[in-house]
Amino acid sequence: MNFDFSEEQKLLQQTARDYLEEHCQLDAARQVLESSAPYASDLWKGVAEMGWLGAAIPEAYGGAGFGHLELALIAQELGRALAPIPFSSSVYLATEALLLAGTPEQRTRYLPGLASGERIGTLAHSEGAGRGGSPGLTTRIEGDRVSGTKIPVPDGDVAGLIVAVVRDADATSLALVELPCEGVDVEALDSIDPSRSQARVTLNDAPAEILGERGAGEDLAARLLDRAATLMAFEQIGGAERALSITRDFCMNRYAFGRPIASFQALKHRLADLFVAIELAKSNAYYAAWALQNDEPDLATAACSARASASDAFELASKEMIQMHGGVGFTWEYDCHLFYRRSKLLAVTLGSADLWRDRLIERLTG
Amino acid sequence: MDFNDAPEEAAFRAEARAWLEANAQAVPTGGLGENAEAVADEKRWQALKADAGWACLTWPEEYGGRAASPMQNVIWNEEESKYKASVNIFSIGQGMLGPTLMVHGTEEQKQRYLRPMLRGEEIWSQLFSEPGAGSDIAGLRTHCVRDGDDWITNGQKIWTSGAHYSDWGILVARTDPNVVKHAGLSYFIVDMKAPGIEIRPIKQIDGGSGFNEVFFNDVRIPDSSRVGEINDGWRCVITTLMNERSSLGMSLGGLGIDDLIELARETRWDGSAAIDDASVRRRLADYYIRLKGVQYTSYRSLTALSRGATPGPEGSIGKLVSAPLRQEMASFAVDLLGEAGVLRGDASAARGAWQSAYLGAPGIRLAGGTDEILRNIVAERVLGLPPEMRADKGMAFKEIPTGSL
Numbered sequence: 044m045n046f047d048f049s050e051e052q053k054l055l056q057q058t059a060r061d062y063l064e065e066h067c068q069l070d071a072a073r074q075v076l077e078s079s080a081p082y083a084s085d086l087w088k089g090v091a092e093m094g095w096l097g098a099a100i101p102e103a104y105g106g107a108g109f110g111h112l113e114l115a116l117i118a119q120e121l122g123r124a125l126a127p128i129p130f131s132s133s134v135y136l137a138t139e140a141l142l143l144a145g146t147p148e149q150r151t152r153y154l155p156g157l158a159s160g161e162r163i164g165t166l167a168h169s170e171g172a173g174r175g176g177s178p179g180l181t182t183r184i185e186g187d188r189v190s191g192t193k194i195p196v197p198d199g200d201v202a203g204l205i206v207a208v209v210r211d212a213d214a215t216s217l218a219l220v221e222l223p224c225e226g227v228d229v230e231a232l233d234s235i236d237p238s239r240s241q242a243r244v245t246l247n248d249a250p251a252e253i254l255g256e257r258g259a260g261e262d263l264a265a266r267l268l269d270r271a272a273t274l275m276a277f278e279q280i281g282g283a284e285r286a287l288s289i290t291r292d293f294c295m296n297r298y299a300f301g302r303p304i305a306s307f308q309a310l311k312h313r314l315a316d317l318f319v320a321i322e323l324a325k326s327n328a329y330y331a332a333w334a335l336q337n338d339e340p341d342l343a344t345a346a347c348s349a350r351a352s353a354s355d356a357f358e359l360a361s362k363e364m365i366q367m368h369g370g371v372g373f374t375w376e377y378d379c380h381l382f383y384r385r386s387k388l389l390a391v392t393l394g395s396a397d398l399w400r401d402r403l404i405e406r407l408t409g
Numbered sequence: 410m411d412f413n414d415a416p417e418e419a420a421f422r423a424e425a426r427a428w429l430e431a432n433a434q435a436v437p438t439g440g441l442g443e444n445a446e447a448v449a450d451e452k453r454w455q456a457l458k459a460d461a462g463w464a465c466l467t468w469p470e471e472y473g474g475r476a477a478s479p480m481q482n483v484i485w486n487e488e489e490s491k492y493k494a495s496v497n498i499f500s501i502g503q504g505m506l507g508p509t510l511m512v513h514g515t516e517e518q519k520q521r522y523l524r525p526m527l528r529g530e531e532i533w534s535q536l537f538s539e540p541g542a543g544s545d546i547a548g549l550r551t552h553c554v555r556d557g558d559d560w561i562t563n564g565q566k567i568w569t570s571g572a573h574y575s576d577w578g579i580l581v582a583r584t585d586p587n588v589v590k591h592a593g594l595s596y597f598i599v600d601m602k603a604p605g606i607e608i609r610p611i612k613q614i615d616g617g618s619g620f621n622e623v624f625f626n627d628v629r630i631p632d633s634s635r636v637g638e639i640n641d642g643w644r645c646v647i648t649t650l651m652n653e654r655s656s657l658g659m660s661l662g663g664l665g666i667d668d669l670i671e672l673a674r675e676t677r678w679d680g681s682a683a684i685d686d687a688s689v690r691r692r693l694a695d696y697y698i699r700l701k702g703v704q705y706t707s708y709r710s711l712t713a714l715s716r717g718a719t720p721g722p723e724g725s726i727g728k729l730v731s732a733p734l735r736q737e738m739a740s741f742a743v744d745l746l747g748e749a750g751v752l753r754g755d756a757s758a759a760r761g762a763w764q765s766a767y768l769g770a771p772g773i774r775l776a777g778g779t780d781e782i783l784r785n786i787v788a789e790r791v792l793g794l795p796p797e798m799r800a801d802k803g804m805a806f807k808e809i810p811t812g813s814l
């Protein structure tokens with residue numbers, strides 16, 4: 044057994060960290076949050092040039108051909124930097140969907156654009172408040188036309204390709220919709236973390252093409268979400284680690300009652316607990332990444348564990364971050380809220396930790 | 410033991426209801442008192458209440474109250490909250506500073522300040538916290554130097570809620586740096602419009618600006634505005650903080666457990682109502698039980714109060730439980746909505762109220778004593794556990810170590 048990343052992989056991670064330290068300080072997320080820009084376009088271009096968008100895309104399709112372990116480490120660094128770009132939508136969702144189910148022709152058509160960043164992709168599955176199972180879907184495909192409303196669609200306002208989960212006669216299918224096009228209406232929406240975009244996408248007899256086997260949408264969507272959840276877990280862990288590190292440093296330098304607040308056991312133990320939570324999430328995520336890279340059937344349960352523990356760890360980290368900073372943690376000026384917002388956004392996108400726990404038990408027992 | 414209104418309580422409740430019903434149109438519906446219009450609305454409502462005897466019910470009659478029992482005050486608050494969801498912008502004065510003046514103020518100060526405070530003609534803010542001193546409030550550095558009949562004040566306060574619409578503030582400042590930290594503080598009434606005071610709003614994480622930085626540059630405060638003895642301000646601070654913890658509103662933008670249950674009823678999970686899910690039910694039950702526990706605990710202290718006990722450190726339980734619970738509930742509400750939970754505004758359930766609550770909730774866990782400080786109070790003052798080792802014990806204030814933040 045060798046349960047660690049290789050030297051080359053770690054080197055890649057270090058390169059990613061260095062690059063982001065130079066090009067994506069925390070005020071990058073703040074700038075997008077405070078402006079009307081949907082994402083940081085310069086950073087997007089830079090990330091594309093680094094080859095990260097195509098990290099898991101084979102060279103034949105314009106990618107860098109690294110693999111999922113490398114992609115996971117890049118995700119962790121992007122999470123650490125709270126990168127305000129549609130990476131998760133375009134890479135973990137749209138690109139993965141094509142890698143999972145695309146025909147060679149579909150891959151040839153879309154993967155090069157996704158790898159170069161010229162085209163942003165996303166997945167449209169949610170149809171409003173609540174948990175929607177596929178049987179409840181109202182977005183339908185008939186022939187090669189789809190109709191229905193998807194909300195929220197992450198990064199839907201900047202997407203040039205949407206993978207939609209749709210009702211197809213009595214079954215579910217995945218459908219590709221190219222944007223902009225006739226019959227597609229996109230409206231950007233306000234969210235808890237405006238450093239990332241959300242949209243409502245209304246499809247009205249929009250031209251679409253089936254992705255993967257007809258009627259296999261439910262299974263494909265589930266497998267796609269497992270892959271995305273694994274990569275997202277790394278992004279969440281990166282965010283949690285950064286929050287912990289900033290909070291640790293703050294507690295060392297903030298004094299109350301004549302001593303550093305880090306010396307109060309009430310805080311010390313909680314910082315230790317947080318570290319432990321992050322380490323467990325990381326180990327679960329490593330296992331899931333291995334399963335993803337090697338197409339192991341274990342991914343079905345490993346993704347659930349990685350996702351639930353990473354969501355919990357990042358949410359805990361951002362909550363503790365504000366609490367331990369005291370009053371300054373509640374200000375717009377300090378960065379704590381960037382983490383508090385992002386942790387919630389990532390915890391809710393792809394479904395809550397509780398949803399993944401339910402899924403885990405179903406899969407363990409089913 | 411009887412949880413029903415006693416006959417005289419029922420009569421009192423009926424009287425309160427009748428008055429509220431008759432005056433329902435005058436109830437302000439505005440936001441958090443951040444704009445002049447909302448403040449004016451709140452002032453109108455307060456004056457209307459005061460003139461009819463419904464302001465600061467527990468205050469003595471000589472200051473405009475009706476010497477009502479704590480129970481009657483609770484009954485009034487329950488009834489008023491059915492009509493009014495907005496935050497009470499007078500609560501810092503009426504709930505904390507007024508009661509301190511009543512105990513420690515001179516007769517002249519009481520005559521001058523209490524009635525306009527009660528009637529809402531003058532709004533008060535609390536100038537305690539500083540950039541370097543929040544939990545450790547006695548570590549504050551804003552200082553006053555005697556100059557004839559005046560004190561000259563320099564320094565900076567922070568997190569001052571409502572400073573931007575306040576007329577008066579209560580300032581705690583250092584009047585002797587050469588003694589241990591608690592022993593060199595004095596307590597002053599300060600005119601918020603005095604020359605040398607500069608107020609700058611601070612933007613909060615939820616986008617609002619309820620609190621401020623307040624700078625003091627050679628601000629003159631007449632000695633007649635001092636409350637309590639010179640260097641004995643800590644005694645007044647304790648009175649204020651005791652009242653603060655029992656008066657702090659635990660409102661979450663008006664959202665309660667009923668609203669959360671309603672949300673779980675309306676939200677669909679895989680074809681059924683989310684409330685049918687066992688994990689949702691368990692959580693809702695857990696929130697309900699904790700909320701009721703806090704509510705009934707406060708009734709128990711009320712009963713003790715009405716028998717003449719003084720508010721004790723166990724008053725900290727309320728905020729210690731409610732504040733993190735509110736954050737948990739808001740966070741759960743967002744999760745309940747699925748991926749749409751991230752949305753704010755009209756596209757969201759309850760028009761984004763839960764998302765706003767999620768962003769506002771961390772502030773409640775910090776304001777008026779953090780979770781950690783409240784636990785220390787319960788541990789040390791209720792359970793009698795030994796205090797943490799004090800790194801600054803017995804040290805003159807100016808020798809206490811400080812950090813870089």
Ligand SMILES: Cc1cc2nc3c(=O)[nH]c(=O)nc-3n(C[C@H](O)[C@H](O)[C@H](O)COP(=O)(O)OP(=O)(O)OC[C@H]3O[C@@H](n4cnc5c(N)ncnc54)[C@H](O)[C@@H]3O)c2cc1C
Pocket residue numbers: 297298299300304307309310366367368369370371373534535536537538539540541542543544545567568569570571620772773775776777778779780781782785797
């Ligand atoms: C919304 C809001 C409104 C406010 N309004 C007012 C106001 O009107 N007037 C006013 O004067 N102040 C006000 N405050 C300030 C508030 O009282 C302080 O923020 C609070 O007391 C914490 O102080 P601090 O911010 O300096 O944090 P610190 O005291 O530096 O605390 C940082 C962290 O260290 C922890 N800590 C500190 N000491 C200990 C210990 N002994 N053991 C364990 N942990 C410890 C704290 O709990 C916290 O987690 C307000 C604050 C907020 C958020």
